[in-house]
Amino acid sequence: MANRASKSQASIVEVATLADVSTATVSRVLSGRRTKDDEIAARVRKAAAELNYSVNYAASALRSDVTNTIGLVIPTASDNFSAGLLDALEPIVDDDSRQLLLGIGADEATQIDRIDALCSRKVDGLIAVTSAGADLSRVFDKYADTIPIVQVGGRQRSFRTNMVSIDENTAMEAIIRHLAEQGVHSVAYLAGKEVSFESAELFAMFHTQVRAAGLTTDSDWNRFGDRTVSRGFDCTIRLFGERGHPDAIVCADDTIAFGVMMALHALGMNVPEDIKVVGYNDSPIASASLPTMTSVRPPYAQIVSESLRLIESGPGHPSHVSLPPQLVVRVSSTRR
Amino acid sequence: MANRASKSQASIVEVATLADVSTATVSRVLSGRRTKDDEIAARVRKAAAELNYSVNYAASALRSDVTNTIGLVIPTASDNFSAGLLDALEPIVDDDSRQLLLGIGADEATQIDRIDALCSRKVDGLIAVTSAGADLSRVFDKYADTIPIVQVGGRQRSFRTNMVSIDENTAMEAIIRHLAEQGVHSVAYLAGKEVSFESAELFAMFHTQVRAAGLTTDSDWNRFGDRTVSRGFDCTIRLFGERGHPDAIVCADDTIAFGVMMALHALGMNVPEDIKVVGYNDSPIASASLPTMTSVRPPYAQIVSESLRLIESGPGHPSHVSLPPQLVVRVSSTRR
DNA sequence: GTGAAAGCGCTAACAT
DNA sequence: ATGTTAGCGCTTTCAC
Secondary structure, three states: OOOOOOOOOOOHHHHHHHHOOOHHHHHHHHOOOOOOOOHHHHHHHHHHHHOOOOOOHHHHHHHHOOOOEEEEEEOOOOOHHHHHHHHHHHHHHHHOOOEEEEEEOOOHHHHHHHHHHHHHOOOOEEEEEOOOOOOOHHHHHHHOOOOOEEEEOOOOOOOOOEEEEEOHHHHHHHHHHHHHHOOOOEEEEEOOOOOOOOHHHHHHHHHHHHHHOOOEOOOOOOEOOOOOHHHHHHHHHHHOOOOOOOOEEEEOOHHHHHHHHHHHHHOOOOOOOOOEEEOOOOOHHHHHOOOOOEEEEOOHHHHHHHHHHHHHOOOOOOOEEEEOOEEEOOHHHOOO | OOOOOOOOOOOHHHHHHHHOOOHHHHHHHHOOOOOOOOHHHHHHHHHHHHOOOOOOHHHHHHHHOOOOEEEEEEOOOOOHHHHHHHHHHHHHHHHOOOEEEEEEOOOHHHHHHHHHHHHHOOOOEEEEEOOOOOOOHHHHHHHOOOOOEEEEOOOOOOOOOEEEEEOHHHHHHHHHHHHHHOOOOEEEEEOOOOOOOOHHHHHHHHHHHHHHOOOEOOOOOOEOOOOOHHHHHHHHHHHOOOOOOOOEEEEOOHHHHHHHHHHHHHOOOOOOOOOEEEOOOOOHHHHHOOOOOEEEEOOHHHHHHHHHHHHHOOOOOOOEEEEOOEEEOOHHHOOO
């Protein structure tokens, strides 16, 4: 508010002068590295506020090797999971008066490049959402004992980094149990194509859970394929050209489920009365569809808090955390 | 590749020693601030590579006041426009061996907070996608003559920052001309609700262009509302309960258009034979829908290059650039 | 608990 | 064109 606003920027020296203490004291008070909270502390804070002081992060980083930045690498921002994670991570990072450095890389080479760039900026921690099939173990190992790294999802290839994965098995179990409770007897599964979140493993889990719940499925119903609306549409049309059809269709992505619902509509079938549909990833489309779609919500908040906790614990003690997603039950799967 | 890999990090002094030159020369060579490219330059680069040297950005920033970072503030990552911009911006920033600092803020207070945080980090430039109705003029003005700021979209409230806006009028003209060419006579418009990209102005442009092209519309057809699938669905159902209906429906967002297409399907109408549909923002859903959807693609690449160009020109010379989006013609609007 | 002073790694000014 | 040197603003010993 002062009239010196146009002056470049107040430094710690000016604050110290105004508060009539040493720069060391200012530094200690402002960074909370001081025991008492007495009159001196108040004076320092007052002076800092008056001068509209904020630390010079470059100087601070140079001296202390703490940059107050967290690096995040994602395959693309136009992906529900990455976007959801970004939205969940940013406020937490920022509330800690840290800053988020973002790297985007779809292929292995670009991801490696971004991780290199971020690490040479000396981020205090790195979170990487690995894309389908990328092998980042070498670059991870390169920095593993300098910077705490957290790999989110994907296949773990480096055992020197932390890993936060999503417990898809629990999710699948929740889906199947929920469907069984709604009176479903037979289920189809439209899997994803990419290896990213282990489509194949999910597929295996589906079979296990279906059997465990005493439901039935048919190998002709279940196919791998793209995560697109038209794929869901096509598969469903084909499904109903065959002899029998399931009571429910579980999809590896909301987009597929959306195509399924469109096709069912076209076929004159009602969701959820005639057939139930479950999506995956709880994208905006799930709550916007008609009827609203039951989906599986990745545990964004927990992924973020666990990742930051692992980063806090520093490099060199890699551990693996598996988090259960949440089944968001909406209209498309409920008995009416 | 050297066996000294585990050693913390090579500094410029070690590079200088190995290359047998001064640190100043190393700095000059590596930053390209040197005229000749002789044997000395080669020696320096070789030494740097051998020691796996990379500059300490904190030290560099402290000394030179250039941080090699660009700040970006968006309302949310779960928004097609912001995600598209992010994906377009990141590689360009990175290729320049700069880094992207991201701030996310949905409401005015949070946006201001993020802009403050980024600017006190002394980013070399700030790009802000302003959210609906937020007034950021004060915080913009606070930094306007220190840091080059580019406002993308939204309503311009500060005339001390650069502005990159999307020429919606040209987009609307292209849509209406295209529809007229496809034999359309009457058009409905489902507008957005939020003030963000000037729904009202777009609405006015729609009327202007419809009249200019000699087409007709009906005030009962055109409504403001949410950018959701169900809104598009409901509006369409209601539309066809009335006496007449249009040959085409233009929507302020792909999501709305998607709901429209679902409703038309339910009503037994064929797109594009019976009625044509045009969306907006060219989200992934536009190319994944059935039939594929004609939409308007924001000029991401141009927004990015213009923004960076304006940042390059430094603070204090605010200018306004308006960029025409591209009409992506797909099946939903073409004569068959 | 506080202050004085060293120095993080780099670049810009100045001198050669 | 290159080298020498000061110093960016901060944190952290080290004294007291």
